[in-house]
Amino acid sequence: MGSGAEADFARSCVSSITSSGHRASLLTSDGVRIEAAHTPREAPGGPPSGDLVVVLAHGFSGALERPALRRAAAAFTQRAGVVTFSFRGHGRSGGHSTVGDREVHDLAAAVRWARSLGYRRVATIGFSMGGSVVLRHAAIHGQGERGGRTGAHTDVVVAVSSPARWYYRGTASMRRLHWVITRPTGRLVSRLGLRTRIHPEDWDPVPLSPTEAVPLIAPTPLLLVHGDRDPYFPVDHPHMLMAAADPASSELWLERGFGHAENAAEPELLERIGEWITAHG
Template sequence: MCSGPEADFARSCVSSITSSGQRATLLTADGVRIEAARTPRTPPPAGPAGAPADDLVIVLAHGFTGALERPALRRAAAAFAQRAAVITFSFRGHGCSGGRSTVGDREVEDLAAAVRWARSLGHRRVATVGFSMGGSVVLRHAALYGQGEREGRTGAHADIVVSISAPARWYYRGTASMRRLHWVVTRPTGRLVSRLGLRTRIHDRDWDPVPLSPTDAVPLIAPTPLLVVHGDRDPYFPLDHPRMLMAAADPATTELWIEPGFGHAENAAGPELLGRIGEWVAARG
């Protein structure tokens, strides 16, 4: 756990190697310190051959107000570790990471830092899996850094992308859950509630410029394999969001799963769904 003023958040995180994995503090391209951890792949049970290759790693991007140590993300990491090594991290403004949340804008740099770290550890194939806000981040990251390899951003690209419970467009207020979220993000009182009650520190400035929308990002991801997952009980984003993403994506390299009974993001993702997503990733890794 980390505590103290915002300036002490990153300094109070300790880089170490433990029996259960490896922890590190990463520095983003724009100078924010990000806490991260690597969980090794769990040895598969005795049975037929076909274990995933050791060079595959899954980088998990949590939803808004999540963090590396939150139980839902740890549960997802444990499920995916049955298929590959897993890297988790806390976005800026969350957990022990420094900075303040920009609610999906500059967080692309946090994911890029985690992907670079994964490759520095020897993983040749990187799958990015994002939930909700993290789902929009993995889409924009794949679009920007896939093209950006030609611009000198070597090592930050994803080879496989999974977006779970993500919005298709910005500023959506069509559900009660999203209206509450907009109050938290845009009002001083809401940001205070977020900092004290949700342990999430939010930047007080509007986006300038407005980042590339998820729908505009998905056509730029091909030929990278992309899986879009959404629940028919999602209280934040109704089904027009995943359908908009699928309509904009390359159908040759993109799959859409509409999951009956599934709610929203990592908090609602059960073992069976996480297992199927892990299998999909491993088959392409």
């Protein structure tokens, strides 16, 4: 167990032990209860490492129990411990989704919990909406210009299929998503069909955009992963992010044939991301 801020945070969690690891109900800094799970590293043929943990941030309408996130978690447990959680408004977590704004508090709570479990190095990996969250989280809680490292800081950042800017409606998929988010009928469809509860109010103030966040992440290593067949965000999004990032600490992988986020991530891609994390963490 960690000490200081990590130990204080651990005492605010409601935890249980399962056959595969820990479950916890985490309280965010703005008072929302978040469901989370920890799975220790699987290390066939050798001792497990207590050093590195991967914290996974799912996309909009995802959750801790969704098959795509569980598949990604299983891939990363070959190299590290894994913490998964459901963003507010998703799964069994409380509150309502703000579609990437206040979700930074959820990720910070998950990272603090991971450190309270004794891990010294944390890699955050976010998909789609979660990709934008890991970028903003690293800018706020990282080593860069905005206030220095905190108990929720990350050591490695990977954003998969992240948008570069807010309010993008340039694809049919995003126009449908904006209807879901902004219309009462759409929010009802989301609650009943997607099991995702959306906050009805607009952002106020508008949060730091992903493109504004990435310059503040350095010198923390940053990997941007995007598909050339992404139906939500075309390739100008990752190029905008990379152009704003520090080239000394950032990489862009533009993946041929890759679609969008965790649902499209094949085992080979997850394996390469895992290799990159262990090399840079």
